Amino acid sequence: MMAKAPGRWRSAAAQALVFALVGLALLWVFAITGAELRSRGIETGFAFLGEPARTALANAPFAFTPGEDSNALALWAGALNTLKISAMVIVLASILGLGLGLGRLSRNRLLRGSCLFTIELVRNVPVLIHISLSYALVLSLPAPREAQPVLGVLVTNRGLYLPSPVAEAGWLLSGLCGLIACLALIFLRRRGGRWSPGSAVMTLLTLAAMALPWLVLGRIPDLSTPAVAGFRINGGVSISPELAAFVIALTLYTSTFLAEIIRGAIQSVPRGQWEATMALALPGATVRRSVIYPQAIRVALPAMANEYIGVIKNSSLAVVIGYQEIVGIGNTVLFDTGQAVEVMAVIAGFFILVSLGFSGLMNLVNTRLSWGDRR
């Protein structure tokens, strides 16, 4: 076009060179820092990672014994927690964001207005405030002793307790049947035509398959229901109030950004596409699902990927209300060892890895979503 493009290899080589240089520069900086710190009588190096952690973890995703397990394992627990909350927020915010975004385009003026109001109100206020408010909200739930279980679900300010299946062959069997039914249905539908999840028939069949073992066994499955006992609530699975509050706040916050992206993307689908669907007398559901959304998602995806990376970074704010993700645990380790630079470097490294990985994934999805329009 304007300048003659240099070969791909040239720019790739240049990029590699630059990254190598930056890498070297960073190493040099760390080396100097280390030397400086040592000269001031401060211990440096990453040896602390292997030492046993002194701290107890509040919401470790696996059994963690302080005093035995290493600092590295503690940080790993934090990393898993970060990924866990990020994943939860990403999924939930996508759903809520889609709802708000579609609401913004509704014909119902009240719905449209309410969605706009929500979006503007939420996204123009720092997320920290949402977190604090949402935590206050969760804390105002009844205490465990006052809470009444509804269908085995206990909603308290100590957490949300759900009945959980007791390990038993029936559950396993039921799960297997469901999975097989799912796979079979997907396979069949793929062969038959466009694959559309969420079809009512499919769901029903899957549920039926899952119920099969219980019908055969002839009894209701065993569940462990939560019950208050002393200081503890025993049985069931729980979601801590901190996790709940944080996920609620960040989901709400993120969803407003996603909503605007989604709305813009839908509006960017050319008018001609809508007109073509009208001319073909397509029913509304088909119009949206088969024509509009697939084109909108391609426009929206890069911007959404940005928001998702933002979620991963924002997850570090959970430390405010005491949910222990990598920054929170990093702080604790830092208290114990005093090695600020190293701990921060580990945290930064983690975020770089995750973000770049996520970007890569999104690019992959993006290329898979594109269709043959680039000649």
Added chain:
Amino acid sequence: QQASPTLDAVRARGEVACGVIGSSFGFSLPDSQGVMQGMDADSCRAVAAAVLGDANAVRWVPLVPAQRLTALQTGEIDVLYAQLTWTMSRETDSGVQMASTNYFDGTGFLVPTSLGVASATELDGANVCSIQGPGEVTARDYFTSQGMSFTPVLFAEGEELRAAFLAGRCDVYMIDQSALISFRASLGDNAANYTVLPEIISAEPLSGAVRKGDPLWFDIVRYAHIAQVNAENLGITAENVDSFGAESSPAIRRFLGMDGTLGQALGLQSSWAHDIVAQVGNYGEMWQRHFGRTGADRGANRLARDGGLQYPYPMR
């Protein structure tokens, strides 16, 4: 006269750079007018009064706990008064040195009275709310040694922590005595609904720290504190400090710089101790100013002669 790079830098700058937490009541917290208030803040002021003759010549450097030691190590601040517990590892590994303890604290428990718990030994399985930091370690040591299990709930911010405890998120609020007391005081009529358990499970000598390798500066910071304790011991207060004259006892005369070379030994003006007391007050005044209104008991922070731990090391 030995050289002190820190002292020279402070003089050249005309300010003492003082690291504080900046967010904890009673130690360092800006009041409604944005003025830093608290024991730690006043200890810094004492240093500034001694060195520069002006208690207000302090530059506040608020630090989150994680940054405290590095800020000192890297030379960003001259002195650290940030509720730092004097521990061996800190002195041996971190290139800092503890100069003086301006507050003897300890970790305690607060529980709702309705829980019917009278001793910390009954807390097996409890949810324990506390602030992120060394407190966690203390708690684990305590609960393990008692053969009890517990669930920590850790917060980065006090407001969220207090709200959580009041809402019943936890059974126990575990925090330094000092904070416990001011928290209870903030509850007004509600205070009766909460009980402080008798156990104090750790000793937390909160101390001022300086970088290693500058002995003169170390001395200055240390004796700025000792001077305040001595002033209380000698009965010298901010009001009466100028009323002492030739008829006063030799100890007082030496303290106020009328006799002897106490100031010279530190490389300071002879009026250094006078300036501290005149501008900041003696230790007792300082304590009263920040904790008096909470109705707390001075406890371990009483003078040695009253059974406390603040010892007036002789200044001669």
Added chain:
Amino acid sequence: MTRFLAQTEAAARPAPDRRRGLRQILAEDFFYAPGATVWTLVLVVLLGLAAWTLFDWAVLNAVFGPTGTLDASQACRAEGAEGACWAVIGDKVRLILFGLYPFDLQWRPGLACLLMIALYALSVQKALWRPALGVIWALVLAAVLVLMRGGVAGLAPVGDDQWGGLPVTLILSTFGLGLAFPVAIALALARQQRRFPMLQAASVGLIEFARAVPLVVVLFMASVMMPLFLPESWQVSKLLRVLIAFTLFGAAYLAEVIRGGLQAIPSGQYEAASALSLTYAQTMRDVILPQALRIVIPGIVNVFIGFFKATAIVVVVGIFDLMTAAKRAVADPLWQGFGIEVYLFAGLIYFVFCFSLSRFSARLERDLARDRS
């Protein structure tokens, strides 16, 4: 009718009246289908409930100051005080707004804020978009700095580590984003071009780094490591440090947004420019950027709003921003427990600025669209 010939010219008639009555509006916009009716009713109930609850808490039952014999703090804690405690704002408002700035000099940051707000208000008037506005900007910003720093014209000097609250937020976002903008354009162009692969790689590296690492972590590391490298006299003041980090991060985000706009410009525009023998710089300045920037206004505003709120990270270097000051306000035992109120107050301030920005951008988009076709 195989053959037809119009005998008369049909004159244009005015359109029939299409104004709708209230009934029609309700029927067509609110209750047009069973689903819509359900939505409308549910929303009316929900919104009504929410509004009433809020009003009840924030106004009807609120405590605004001392009552009777009780001082303000006691009044808030008194039996039956169920509502908001706005008295805490009354007591702490200046701490929240101005942080640690010396109390008796706080007219200076106050004036600085007003100046900047006036500047924004002036700048959104499209009629005033001419070169003189640039001069006004320079003058006002200089005045703001002088007011804040002091040291001249008999104003007592105030170090920037004592600044705080709203002025810091405004200064950081105005200067930071103002500086970030040109940097972002350079980054976007560097990433877009193919002639200098090194430059491109460097730009990609910086952008990806900034997007991957939380700003807080970078600031934290910088505040720990910088003093190790530079002698004290060389050290950049904390606020400046934040400003630099802020500018680079903001630039990286903006660069990606701008790149999107660059990609949207059809290649025909480049071709036309080169057919007219414009140089690269001329092409970019006169042809490509004006179009690309216009396309991405919404994205740019998103970044602006994001960073306006992100100014709160100055707390990492110990500067009291609005949020931090709000938190400190309720660390005081007098006011412990009234966090919601101060958060809402701080949130309201953020909201006012961000919302204005978002509305302004929407208007700008509409105006530009009307201009062009």
Added chain:
Amino acid sequence: MTQPDTPLLSIRGLNKWFGAYHALRDVDLQVARGERIVVCGPSGSGKSTLIRCINRIEGFEEGSITLDGLGTAAKGRAATREVEEIRRQVGMVFQHFNLFPHMSVLENCILAPMRSLRESRATAEGRARELLARVRIADQADKYPGQLSGGQQQRVAIARALCMRPRLMLFDEPTSALDPEMVQEVLDTMVTLAEDGMTMICVTHEMGFARQVADRVVFMDQGQILEVAPPGEFFDHPRHDRSREFLGRILAH
């Protein structure tokens, strides 16, 4: 069903405004079964608007358009049903094709029959392939629209519309963006359709096509139908001043 000798499409007193702009003025037109109409007229005269009104992509303020009796209901549920039915019976080929870019040619063609006519996939596919073959692009069935040349895209659009087995086809300037060779291809396709007896209304400036295929030519200007005549008469003896002027310009070059 109505009798076979009533017109298939009947437009009476049609008036449409865009805001204050009066875009269609008192348009009357009856189209018989199997008739082929060519609409021409200068740019902005309302040709596109007229045919867009026919399948209700555009609403209108006054007058009526009925397709075999459909389209009389005033408002509400019944009217919506009728519009759906009309759209099912009318095929439209847009000037800019408006193919779905994320679907292959075949998918473009079978989507509406499957979803709107509820045909089975096999039926829809069979018919689609047949039609694609008829417009001579059977071999392109699995490509995406972006991979086709303009003429090919145009033909896909025609096939897509035909897959709905419409009773009436509307074409909006189907050749204006094509090069001369492609124009010929598209017109050939339309001629074949016409020969099969499809009722069609076509907006075009290709006078060769009009002469060859049209039963009647409709000339519009400023939202009004000024002249309707068989092509021979229209081209050789235009009666209205504006027609004469318009033809003079077009045929000059």
Added chain:
Amino acid sequence: MTQPDTPLLSIRGLNKWFGAYHALRDVDLQVARGERIVVCGPSGSGKSTLIRCINRIEGFEEGSITLDGLGTAAKGRAATREVEEIRRQVGMVFQHFNLFPHMSVLENCILAPMRSLRESRATAEGRARELLARVRIADQADKYPGQLSGGQQQRVAIARALCMRPRLMLFDEPTSALDPEMVQEVLDTMVTLAEDGMTMICVTHEMGFARQVADRVVFMDQGQILEVAPPGEFFDHPRHDRSREFLGRILAH
């Protein structure tokens, strides 16, 4: 400067590839001063590519294109200078106009003279208004391109190119996207230019224009020049089989 009887533009042995696709094959063409060339040929035959090569919007692999001796330098700084000089002397009107949408008509016209020829604003504006008047859109000078009709935009594009006082004008299918009435307007403008003796190369399918204006017609297919002849001869007695076939198709409708 070279002598006046050498050709203004001289293309020798030009070969160009897009990736592996051989888009121009051994193209040779000399254009004399004041000559008017019409290039025609089927779609994809390389017409656009050829004229884009002339002002180096497109690079090429083999052969040479010299404009009055310019364009011989191989690489580096000198070559860049020469390309700039060539572009200054060659005006181009794109098929899709490529006007700058964010600038008014007048700004579109004066940008390049001010920036590239370093003319003063007053000079540039005077000349621009004169040229706009010549293409009969002087009254539209302050509108934005988006507010103009296609034909008007096309004329702005011509005026914009002429403002650079080019010695050679290139037109790429200047009328293919216009409606018949507008086509006439644009062609009229070009005829006026031709009558003033401007050297021009025009890609077009408007045979009327070719007959009326061209000195020679160049017929291309598959990247190759197959026939070059005066219009009378070309249209009435095409020699090459492909030309005959092509003309047959175009003239058929």
